[in-house]
Amino acid sequence: xxxxxxxxxxxxxxxxxxxxxxxxxxxxxxxxxxxxxxxxxxxxxxxxxxxxxxxxxxxxxxxxxxxxxxxxxxxxxxxxxxxxxxxxxxxxxxxxxxxxxxxxxxxxxxxxxxxxxxxxxxxxxxxxxxxxxxxxxxxxxxxxxxx
Numbered sequence: 001x002x003x004x005x006x007x008x009x010x011x012x013x014x015x016x017x018x019x020x021x022x023x024x025x026x027x028x029x030x031x032x033x034x035x036x037x038x039x040x041x042x043x044x045x046x047x048x049x050x051x052x053x054x055x056x057x058x059x060x061x062x063x064x065x066x067x068x069x070x071x072x073x074x075x076x077x078x079x080x081x082x083x084x085x086x087x088x089x090x091x092x093x094x095x096x097x098x099x100x101x102x103x104x105x106x107x108x109x110x111x112x113x114x115x116x117x118x119x120x121x122x123x124x125x126x127x128x129x130x131x132x133x134x135x136x137x138x139x140x141x142x143x144x145x146x147x
Contacts, residue, residue: 132145 129145133142136142136145
């Protein structure tokens with residue numbers, strides 16, 4: 001226990017020299033853990049071998065924190081959310097483009113069908129005119145085919 005108190009005393013006295021300080025609320029004590037030790041608070045929060053001691057300048061914009069992968073998990077989650085949102089935007093862009101292409105295809109298909117029907121009617125009219133001319137015996141009969 002004495003080595004722990006010496007380490008704690010050194011940490012408390014050298015901390016302010018580096019521009020940072022570490023304080024505990026009244027009634028709480030700081031602790032350094034030995035290999036394999038686990039400390040749990042009365043609220044059930046535990047610190048085990050994965051916790052890290054504070055180094056000089058460990059304080060970031062969030063305050064003193066135990067080093068963990070929580071920040072990495074949050075960053076990974078935020079990146080996944082950004083990637084998801086990008087995919088949703090890309091999907092929506094592609095969906096709208098697909099809808100426009102589908103509408104354009106439908107319009108072209110309708111135009112094609114109308115032109116095909118008109119071509120069929122013209123072919124039928126041509127065939128009727130040819131038959132009429134083939135049957136015609138006089139110039140007057142041939143002129144009647146043109147009407």
